Amino acid sequence: MRVGFIVGKFPILSETFIINQMDGLLKRGAEIGVICNGLAPLDHIDTKTGPVSKLLQVRQDWWGMMAGARQHIDKVPHRWRDKVSTTLDMMAVPHLNSFDVLLAHFGHNGARVCRLKKRGLVRPPVVTVFHGFDVGVPYLEDGLAMYRDLFRLGAMNLPVNAHFRQMLISAGASPKKVAVHHMGIDVEQIPFQWRERSGVTLQLITVCRLAGKKGVEFALRALGRLASERPQLDWRYTIIGDGPLRAELEQLAAELGIAGRVQFLGSQPHKVVKSWLAEAHVFVLPSVTAPNGDVEGIPVALMEAMAAGLTVVSTIHSGIPELISHGTEGLLAPEKDVETLAANLAWVIEHPQECQPIALAARRKVEAEFNNRLLDDALAGQLASLVATDKKKRS
Structure with missing residues (x-):
């Protein structure tokens, strides 16, 4: 053929x-x-x-x-x-x-x-x-x-x-x-690895093009709220990817007072992305509908993170609920809902052990339906x- x-x-x-x-x-x-x-x-x-x-x-x-x-x-x-x-x-x-x-x-x-x-x-x-x-x-x-x-x-x-x-x-x-x-995704090429989280700095990561529909702005605003309201929570946030909003997002991180806890790495080869995913605990992708109507399908980056054992935090957007059921394979917030997104991130940071069965369920979902x-x-x-x-x- x-x-x-x-x-x-x-x-x-x-x-x-x-x-x-x-x-x-x-x-x-x-x-x-x-x-x-x-x-x-x-x-x-x-x-x-x-x-x-x-x-x-x-x-x-x-x-x-x-x-x-x-x-x-x-x-x-x-x-x-x-x-x-x-x-x-x-x-x-x-x-x-x-x-x-x-x-x-x-x-x-x-x-x-x-x-x-x-x-x-x-x-x-x-x-x-x-x-x-x-x-x-x-x-x-x-x-x-x-x-x-x-x-x-x-x-x-x-x-x-x-x-x-x-x-x-x-x-x-x-x-x-x-x-x-x-x-x-090729599930067999992504080993599942549960990373111990108690007593460690929680590593949050986003891998995406820095464009409007990816919603990175709202991840930063949610983390800014956490930094202000719950300063005792120990986290770091790494953003991999480039795009038209990078400078604006870097400026926003500075305005929110979290630039010291956020790093922008730009575009990276797939092998480098995998190495960062292997060290991270939580994958954040709060997708939104862009002003011109642009939307996600079901982001492959979420699938890769779920297969690798990360806890995923995303939004009720387009086809994402077909991949993630809230509380079962990850946590979802309404689009642009900074308060709920911040609450979900806080829950993940404060309940490290409860995230393990969620990560296992996420892996099984990807193996069965996104393999x-x-x-x-x-x-x-x-x-x-x-x-x-x-x-x-x-x-």
């Missing part, structure tokens, strides 16, 4: 879940190709070993030898821009048609392929995975009207959580063509079924 992955720039450090899925299908005998919008910066990515080294060899730009035109596309008058882009997209049609099935990550990439399918140019079935901003932002803008052709011509839509499934169906997608497919081995088996079977059906229709 030849599977063509349709992505944006490639490879992107924050989208390792896509690389892992490609690798999972490779291990199950599929032949993989990558159609993308150019090469992403390769900082912090191992390009000499592992799956990326193989995938870079099968990467092809949408526009082929015309890829250099991408930097000039914004100069084209707006009324002509889509037509010019679609015309250039046609250069990829022969390559797209060399696959048995096309797997687009993010709704706009699926819609892009279906614009060509609408013109009768693309033959393979199109499967689209919806992750977050590709649902929340267009839903706020036009109620997902941009996906009308995708809903009609796509073979299957795979939102990463049940919340998105309902949004797609409410916007006109056929329920028969929308199925939840969680992203997951890449099981998820990739299911995806490979689903794609093979679509390919078989498509071949039968053509014969």
Whole structure:
């Protein structure tokens, strides 16, 4: 089975879940190709070993030898821009048609392929995975009207959580063509380790891009409240990741008087992130809906933390409650509720032993429902079924 992955720039450090899925299908005998919008910066990515080294060899730009035109596309008058882009997209049609099935990550990439399918140019079935901003932002803008052709011509839509499934169906997608497919992690590569917490400084950690929907602002405000109201609590907070809000968040930590207990490490290679997770006790990710509608799917970083034995503190946001039940696999607060978030953090710090059964339950949840081995088996079977059906229709 030849599977063509349709992505944006490639490879992107924050989208390792896509690389892992490609690798999972490779291990199950599929032949993989990558159609993308150019090469992403390769900082912090191992390009000499592992799956990326193989995938870079099968990467092809949408526009082929015309890829250099991408930097000039914004100069084209707006009324002509889509037509010019679609015309250039046609250069990829022969390559797209060399696959048995096309797997687009993010709704706009699926819609892009279906614009060509609408013109009768693309033959393979199109499967689209919806992750977050590709649902929340267009839903706020036009109620997902941009996906009308995708809903009609796509073979299957795979939102990463049940919340998105309902949004797609409410916007006109056929329920028969929308199925939840969680992203997951390689659980076997993350050993569970319970870290003794009594009498030690509690190490809190966040790993994410420093953007609005991650809610790091509210983690800092909650910790500022703890520092003011419960100064006897002993904690340190490490933030790994970079993004447009970093300077603002560093300033906020200083204004709250907790800069001495908070460190910003910027972006780090995955191996370094794992080493920090191995030393931490609590993973904090108070996700929120951004003003433009951007939302999480179900953050892979939470899954990795849960698998490793950390206690997770997050929010009732998008698909996160599908991963975490409050009080069972972690602690949840309403979005932007600093008071409840601070109370949850205080409880974790003050009840170290009670966190152990929560951590064990979290590990079991990830093993059962967010395990890449099981998820990739299911995806490979689903794609093979679509390919078989498509071949039968053509014969």
